[in-house]
Amino acid sequence: MTDYILLIVSxxxxxxxxxxxxxxxxxxxxxxxxxxxxxxxxxxxxxVLVMAGAITxxxxxxxxxxxxxxxxxxxxxxxxxxxxxQFVEMFLRKSIPALYSGLGIFLPLITTNCAVLGxxxxxxxxxxxxxxxxxxxxxxxxxxGLALVLFAGVRERIILARVPKPLQDTSIGLVxxxxxxxxxxxxxxxx
Amino acid sequence: MAKTAVQEFTKGLWAEIPPFRLVxxxxxxxxxxxxxxxxxxxxxxxxxxxxxxxxxxxxxRNTIPKKVRIACYIVVIATFVTVVELVMQAFAxxxxxxxxxxxxxxxxxxxxxxxxxxxASKNGVLASLADGLxxxxxxxxxxxxxxxxxxxxxxxxxxxxPLFGPSFEPFSFMVxxxxxxxxxxxxxxxxNILGKK
Numbered sequence: 072m073t074d075y076i077l078l079i080v081s082x083x084x085x086x087x088x089x090x091x092x093x094x095x096x097x098x099x100x101x102x103x104x105x106x107x108x109x110x111x112x113x114x115x116x117x118x119v120l121v122m123a124g125a126i127t128x129x130x131x132x133x134x135x136x137x138x139x140x141x142x143x144x145x146x147x148x149x150x151x152x153x154x155x156x157q158f159v160e161m162f163l164r165k166s167i168p169a170l171y172s173g174l175g176i177f178l179p180l181i182t183t184n185c186a187v188l189g190x191x192x193x194x195x196x197x198x199x200x201x202x203x204x205x206x207x208x209x210x211x212x213x214x215x216g217l218a219l220v221l222f223a224g225v226r227e228r229i230i231l232a233r234v235p236k237p238l239q240d241t242s243i244g245l246v247x248x249x250x251x252x253x254x255x256x257x258x259x260x261x262x
Numbered sequence: 263m264a265k266t267a268v269q270e271f272t273k274g275l276w277a278e279i280p281p282f283r284l285v286x287x288x289x290x291x292x293x294x295x296x297x298x299x300x301x302x303x304x305x306x307x308x309x310x311x312x313x314x315x316x317x318x319x320x321x322x323r324n325t326i327p328k329k330v331r332i333a334c335y336i337v338v339i340a341t342f343v344t345v346v347e348l349v350m351q352a353f354a355x356x357x358x359x360x361x362x363x364x365x366x367x368x369x370x371x372x373x374x375x376x377x378x379x380x381x382a383s384k385n386g387v388l389a390s391l392a393d394g395l396x397x398x399x400x401x402x403x404x405x406x407x408x409x410x411x412x413x414x415x416x417x418x419x420x421x422x423x424p425l426f427g428p429s430f431e432p433f434s435f436m437v438x439x440x441x442x443x444x445x446x447x448x449x450x451x452x453x454n455i456l457g458k459k
Contacts, residue, residue, distance in 0.1 A: 091439050093293040097286065097372055142348060145366040146340040153333055182336075185289050185370040192363050237454035238447075241285050245447030252440040 075206055081262040082210035088186050089218040090252040095186030099219060100244050102177070104230075109223035113216025115177040117209070119159060120187055123152050124208025127191040128201055148191050156182045186215055222251055267392035274396025275403070280373050281446075282404060282453045287373040290364050291405060292442040298421045301409030303357045305402025307346050307365060309395070312374050314342045316394035319382040326383075335378045336369065343368045373401065412436045412445055 088094050095116075102108045127148050135141055160178045163171040181187060190211045194204040225247055234243050278284055281291050287308075294304040315338050319326075326334045347365050350358040358365065368374065377397055382390040413419060416436030418426045435441045 093289050093439065093442065094367075096288040096292060100285070100288065142344060145344055145347065145369055146337070149336055149340050149369050150333075153336060182332075183370050183372055183375060185367050188370050189363060189367060192366055196363065238451045242447050242450040242454065245443050245450065249440045249443030249447065252443055256438065256440055 075203075077262050078203065078206055079210045082207050083214040083217065084255065084258040085262050087214045087218055087255050087258075088190065088211045089215055090248070090255045092189070094189040095184050095215060096248075098177075098180060098184055099222065099248070100241060103219055103223045103226050103244070106220070106223045106227060108177075109219045110216075111174055112177045112180075113219050115174045115181055116184065116186065116215050117212040118174075119152075119156060119178075119181050120190060120208050120212040120215075121205065122159070123155055123187050123191055124194055124204050125201075126151055126155060128194060128199075128204045131195050144192075144195070148188060152187055152191070153182050186211070218251070218255075222248065225251070267388050270389050270392040271396040274393065274398070274400040276400075278397070279400040279404060280397060281401070282450055283457075284373065284376070285450075286376055287371045287401065288446070290367065290371060291408065292439075292446060293364055294361055295405055295409040295412055295442065296437050297413045297417070297419075298406060298409045299357070300360055301405035302402065303354070304361060304364065305398070305405045307350070307361075308368055308371065308374070308401055309398025310346055311339060311342045311368050312377060312398040312401075313391060313394040314345075315339045315374060315378055316382040316390040317387060319378045320385060320387045320390035323383050331383065332375075332379070335375060335383075339374050339378070340369050373397065408446060408449060411449070412441065416441065 082088075086092055089096065089099050098112055102112045130147060130151055131144065135144060135147065156178060160171075163174070163178075190208055193211075194207055197207075199207055226244065229243060229247065238246070274280075281287050290304055290308070294300045315335070318338050319335060322334075322338075343366060346368070347358075350361075350365060377394060381393045385393070410420065413421075414425065415433045416438075417434075418424060418430045418432050436445060
């Protein structure tokens with residue numbers, strides 16, 4: 072039990088996927104200008120990442136390892152993620168239209184979110200078991216959502232501030248992300 | 263189509279240089295620029311994938327059905343990334359270990375997919391080759407520039423050669439995650455000032 076609690080804390084805070092592992096920065100800067108979009112993106116990532124983590128783990132163990140095809144890992148993982156996103160999109164549109172319109176355009180964008188592929192690869196590299204992989208995927212996704220929402224909160228205030236012209240938009244966004252990253256840096260050594 | 267291949271090549275070096283002008287591919291930019299060696303290695307690997315996938319997609323642009331084009335592009339890109347992965351494992355193993363997870367992650371680097379969708383799917387082979395090469399070299403240059411700042415300040419070395427002697431106190435903030443964000447933000451700001459003229 073303690074192992075799992077440590078894993079959760081380390082994935083959400085200490086090794087935060089956005090601010091410490093530098094994964095998924097394009098959507099981080101792209102969709103963090105408004106709080107609603109940030110929440111939508113965070114939810115979509117949690118949803119897809121848990122499923123992708125489970126499926127890629129099964130693909131890796133049952134197919135690739137059994138037949139000695141590890142060199143096809145990158146190719147098969149990205150195909151799994153791309154088709155999973157497509158499938159989730161179709162399923163949600165048919166059965167849960169409310170959630171579908173909430174997540175909206177963020178679902179297709181997740182295919183090229185490197186946080187998803189990154190976490191799947193980390194799960195394999197750390198040689199996690201199935202439950203561990205599932206817990207890790209969920210915690211990384213929660214960490215992603217947390218950082219995204221925090222950052223969106225800061226960014227909504229920055230719009231009101233007077234920023235020098237050359238620093239506007241992405242530039243000030245990156246500097247702010249640096250400050251936020253510094254705050255998460257304090258968790259280092261906790262686990 | 264009137265533009266020559268040379269023009270396609272040079273636009274990647276200044277007018278559309280990633281990640282400063284095209285704000286894409288930030289993750290590898292932030293992650294691997296701890297040292298100049300890593301930056302150049304990552305840049306070269308990305309350039310190879312970019313050039314090869316641009317050529318192949320441009321050749322296949324009339325065969326690939328419109329509806330499944332993104333999936334086709336991803337398969338092409340993933341194939342070349344696997345090639346890079348295997349070649350690096352064979353000939354540059356230490357660098358492969360240092361770059362680690364970021365080599366397979368070239369697949370989801372938005373620059374590569376972006377160029378395939380925005381350029382190679384509409385233009386001829388020669389122009390696509392020039393475009394891929396230009397953007398790739400531009401990306402390598404930006405990575406190297408960022409890596410020089412971070413390595414010299416954060417480690418006191420350049421390409422693993424010590425610069426300042428033993429009394430130098432490294433500014434280790436620069437090689438950590440927060441430094442990467444701040445440094446890239448400030449360089450973007452500098453590019454904005456320079457580009458205004």
